[in-house]
Amino acid sequence: MKRCKILEIEIQNLKLSENLVVFEEQKQIPERESRKILSNDEPLIFVGGIPRSGTTLMRAILDAHPNVRCGGETMMIPNFLSWQASWRKSDWANNTGITRKVMDDAVSAFMMEIIAKHGEMADRLCNKDPYTALWLPTLQRLYPNSKFILMIRDARAIIHSMIERKVPVVGYNISDEKQMFRNWNTEIRKMTTQCMMAGGNCLKVYYERLIQRPKDEIERICQFLDIEFDERMLKHEEFIGVEVALSSQEFSASQVKNSINNEPLTSWFDCFDMELLSKLDRLAPFLKLLGYDTESDKPSYDYFASDDFFEFRSVYS
Ligand SMILES: Nc1ncnc2c1ncn2[C@@H]1O[C@H](COP(=O)(O)OS(=O)(=O)O)[C@@H](OP(=O)(O)O)[C@H]1O
Numbered sequence: 001m002k003r004c005k006i007l008e009i010e011i012q013n014l015k016l017s018e019n020l021v022v023f024e025e026q027k028q029i030p031e032r033e034s035r036k037i038l039s040n041d042e043p044l045i046f047v048g049g050i051p052r053s054g055t056t057l058m059r060a061i062l063d064a065h066p067n068v069r070c071g072g073e074t075m076m077i078p079n080f081l082s083w084q085a086s087w088r089k090s091d092w093a094n095n096t097g098i099t100r101k102v103m104d105d106a107v108s109a110f111m112m113e114i115i116a117k118h119g120e121m122a123d124r125l126c127n128k129d130p131y132t133a134l135w136l137p138t139l140q141r142l143y144p145n146s147k148f149i150l151m152i153r154d155a156r157a158i159i160h161s162m163i164e165r166k167v168p169v170v171g172y173n174i175s176d177e178k179q180m181f182r183n184w185n186t187e188i189r190k191m192t193t194q195c196m197m198a199g200g201n202c203l204k205v206y207y208e209r210l211i212q213r214p215k216d217e218i219e220r221i222c223q224f225l226d227i228e229f230d231e232r233m234l235k236h237e238e239f240i241g242v243e244v245a246l247s248s249q250e251f252s253a254s255q256v257k258n259s260i261n262n263e264p265l266t267s268w269f270d271c272f273d274m275e276l277l278s279k280l281d282r283l284a285p286f287l288k289l290l291g292y293d294t295e296s297d298k299p300s301y302d303y304f305a306s307d308d309f310f311e312f313r314s315v316y317s
Contacts, residue, residue, distance in 0.1 A: 001163055001177065001271050038116055038125075040108040044143050045070070045126035045225060048133030049151030050187055051169045052161040054207035056252035057236075057260070058151055059128035061218060063244040064236040067227060070126035071119030072247045077111055078131035081138060108142040119245060124227060134187070136194035140201060147225055150195045153207035154292050154299075155184040155284050156277075160268035167251050177276055178283055185284040192286070206291075212305035214260050235259065269298050 047059045047070065059070035084107045088100070115127045132139060133150055140146065159180045162169055171187070172180045195202035203224045210217045214234060222229040232239060237259050240246050246253050255264070280287060280294045291313070293299035303309065 001160070038112050040105075040112065040143050041145055042112070042143065043124060043226075044112075044115065044146040045124060046132050046139060046146060046148045047126065047128040047151065048130050048148065049153070049191065050133075050158055050184060051130045051251075052158040052165075052167065053130070053151040053153040054210065055128055055130050055151050056250060056256050057207075058149060058205065058210070059126065060236040060240070060244050060246070060256050061233050062126055062221075064232045064239045065124075065222075065227060065230050066232070066243065067123040068126055069119050069122035069124070070128050071245050072250050073129050074114055074118055074127065075129065077114065077127060077129045078135065080107075080111065081132070081135045085138070104142055111142070124225070133191040133194075136191075136198050136202060140198055146201070148195065148198060148202040149221065149224075150191055150202055150204050151207055152188070152192070152204055152290060154268075154301075155181055155188070155287050156272065156280075157207075157264065157268045158184060160271050161264075164267075164271075165251070177272065178279075181276075181280065181283040185286050188286050188290070192290070206304055208265060208301045208304035209309060211260050211262055211265070212301065265301050266298070272297075 045062065045068065047055055047062070049055050062068045063070050084103065088103060115125055130151075133148070136148055139148065159172070159177065161167065162172055162180070163174050163177075166174075171183050174180070192204065195204055203221065205217065205221065218233050219229050222233075232243070236244055237257055240257055246256060250256075274297060276283075277294075277297050288294045291303065293303075
């Protein structure tokens with residue numbers, strides 16, 4: 001990476017405004033009132049995608065809705081999903097009477113407790129841990145009434161953000177940009193395929209459209225989630241510390257505290273070598289498939305804001 005605008009580095013340099021909720025030591029968090037385990041029929045909302053795709057902004061917008069609570073990342077749900085899957089593969093499970101149904105009931109109850117009790121109670125509970133987007137079929141089976149929002153963003157912006165903001169993401173080697181693009185391609189292929197297979201229960205949200213046409217996109221999202229649009233969702237930043245809990249430990253806290261803005265669209269311009277950019281269609285063919293202009297090193301994102309954006313999308317995009 002070269003000639004880059006220096007982005008604010010996450011965590012270390014965070015300058016948090018006073019109304020940010022900064023979670024103190026674990027022991028100082030008051031115990032949540034004890035509640036019954038919720039049924040797995042709850043219409044949960046999941047927000048996921050590749051990290052740096054605008055997932056925190058998306059969940060903050062939802063948190064600003066009076067009937068929805070996402071809260072911060074649990075940091076454990078995707079790991080737990082991966083762990084429970086590895087147990088299912090072992091012989092141990094076959095010889096103990098722990099059937100798939102027993103395991104499903106236990107896993108869904110465990111995750112529901114975490115999702116419900118790590119924040120305030122709300123009519124619609126939501127979880128934002130980016131890599132749940134690799135587990136859509138499992139989540140659909142465990143929570144049949146759940147809905148998934150898949151955030152999609154230009155891989156060049158994502159990789160630039162990981163490198164410049166020094167955000168460590170497992171699977172992305174910041175000293176090998178080609179590897180990062182290849183990994184993005186593998187992950188987004190899996191996520192978009194699973195989203196497509198989830199039919200009407202998964203909605204793809206393009207970051208570039210969300211920040212350019214926020215009202216239209218938020219209304220579309222509300223329709224998908226079957227909740228009423230609320231004007232507060234357009235000014236999430238005013239509710240930080242009230243409806244929108246934001247921890248200093250979240251990698252995007254320093255940006256999410258701002259109103260929705262277009263600045264991150266172009267912050268990656270002039271940062272990659274032309275030689276690398278010229279190989280993008282081979283390294284990350286999904287970028288073009290999803291509608292991004294891979295010909296230009298300074299693409300326009302007007303297309304994502306256009307009125308007919310949804311009319312000519314391919315089955316994948
Ligand atoms: N208010 C607002 N307006 C416009 N864009 C915003 C906003 N809040 C967050 N963001 C951008 O979201 C990017 C971080 O994405 P994620 O939240 O998915 O990252 S992470 O999962 O927490 O690592 C990150 O992108 P980069 O700026 O390119 O790093 C943020 O700028």
